[in-house]
Amino acid sequence: MHYLVYFVVMAIFFDHFSQMPIISLYARELGATSFWIGLVVGMYSFxxxxxxxxxxxxxxxxxxxNIMIAGLVMxxxxxxxxxxxxxxQQLAAARFVHGLGAGLVSPAAFALIGDRSQETRRGQAMAGAGAAIGAAAIAGPAYGGIMAQHVGWDGVFLSVAALLLVTAALAWLLVQDRYQGGNGQRRDPYPVWSLLRKPELRRAFLGAFALMFAMGILVYALPLKVDALGFGSATTGMLMSAFGLVAILLFVSPANRLSDHLGRIKPAVWGLAFIAAALLTLGMVATRSAMLGAMVVFGTGFAMVFPAMAALVVDETRSEERGRAFGLFYAFFSLGVIAxxxxxxxxxxxxxxGFLTGALGIAAMAMALLATGRRGMQGRVGRDPAPAITRPSMASRDG
Structure with missing residues (x-):
């Protein structure tokens, strides 16, 4: 079942990435001003x-x-x-519906993966989802650009819509959900705040925000730097593909269990340090080979942070609150890109x-994660037995 949910993750991110190279051009063709182009592009994230x-x-x-399927259809x-x-204006309205539907899918899919993953293999399970995202990040932009050039804008939009509908049908037919809802249980009247009060979840959200803060800066600054150096957009594509390929290779290698063995915080801190070093290097070099090396380091850091932080969300939540926790996790993802x-x-x-600013910001967030997460250094797997004994309800409720 994991593999089908990974396919859902890949489909919804492929949908997003396939629009990236063309949406601003399509908005301009519809007569959008610079303000409306920016609004159309940002509406999805909002x-x-x-x-x-x-x-x-x-x-x-x-x-x-149920929510995952509803999100795919929307x-x-x-x-x-x-x-x-x-x-x-009509395109902006469509983008709003599109982003809202996609926003339902990722938390639901990751909650499903978390429910199904064994406690000692949660980092590995989340790494598989990361590999699905990486594959979408590589294939999506290429598909969108090539299809738009050969069959036009509508061919991209309608084919991606068909992919999402087929994925929804497969999920309806084949995905089984162990968790069937709250069953009338009494819940905290302030669930979001109750989750934000948990220190370990705040660390997971900080890691998610830091990871995508770096991505926001990378997406903003890398094309501008490559263009200023006269290398052309193909170099930008090559560099982004290198980052994605390195991340995928690590996600599917034995390294995907790093946080299962070392704990969640230590790999995340090291991963953020790698990302800070990569951004600093990108701001200092001016050759393709040096920039390629920096993107390899960036991809390594990404592959260390993402599964650790996603697994930490599963560690620290019961099944009946996991959907809300992953909703917050992905909200911090979106907020990081915007910020x-x-x-x-x-x-x-x-x-x-911009790269220097990003390096300093990520280094500061890594130090904050380290300073606040010393108790998590051993990880859930490596903790003393006493804490594990005090939390049997999570394992029992997860099935």
Whole structure:
């Protein structure tokens, strides 16, 4: 069942990544001004974050599978509506529906994976989902660009909508959900705040935010630096592909169990240190080979942080609150991307200055994670037996 849920993860991220190289161009063709182009591009992230936040309670009360399927259908309707848009305003409305639907899918899928994963293999299970995201990050932009060039915008939008509908049908037929909802149990009236009060979950959310803060800066500054050096957009694609390939290779290698053996915090801190070093290097070098080396380091860091932080969410939640926890986790993902690009943009920084800012910010967040996470250094697997004895309800409720 893991593999089918991984396919769902890959499909929803493929959907997102396939729009990245073309959505601003499509908005311009519809007559959008610079303001409306920016609004159209940002609308997906905004509504996706909103979807992440509202999804959690539904996932925990109505089951993971049902909300995941509903999100896939809504996302398919949203992206299909792109082809019907005649104005930038209509496209922005379609983007809102698209992002909202996609925002339901990821928390539900990751809650399903968490429910099914063995306690000593949670990092490995989350690494598999990371590999699915990495594959989508490599294939999606290429598909969108090539299809738009050969069959037009509508061909991209309608084919991706068809993929999401087929994925929804497969999930309806084949995915089984052990968790069937809250069963009328009394719940905390302030569930979001109750989750944010948990120190280990705050560390997971900080790690998610830091990871995507770095990605926001990378997506903003790397194309500008490559263009300024006169290398062309193909070099940007090659560098981003290198990052994705390295991450995938580590996600599917024995390294995917690193956080299962060393604990969640230590690999995450080292991974953020790698990312900070990569951003610093990108801000200092001017050759393809050096930039390629930096992207390899960035991909290594990404592959260390993501599964550790996602597994930490599973470690620290009961099944009846896991959907809300992953909703928050992905909301911090979206917030990190927005914050990274906005910070550098507001500074009116050069690409090199943006990379330096990112390196300093990630280093500070790594130190904060280290300072607040010393109790988690041993990880759930490596903790003393006493804490494990005090929390049997999580394992028993997870089945």
């Amino acid at each position: 509504s996706n974050m909103a979807g992440n936040l509202v999804a959690g309670r539904w996932i925990d009360s109505r089951g993971r599978r 996302a398919a309707a949203g992206v299909a509506a792109y082809a019907l848009a005649g104005t930038a 990274g690009s906005l910070v550098v943009g507001a500074m009116d920084a050069t690409p090199d200055q």
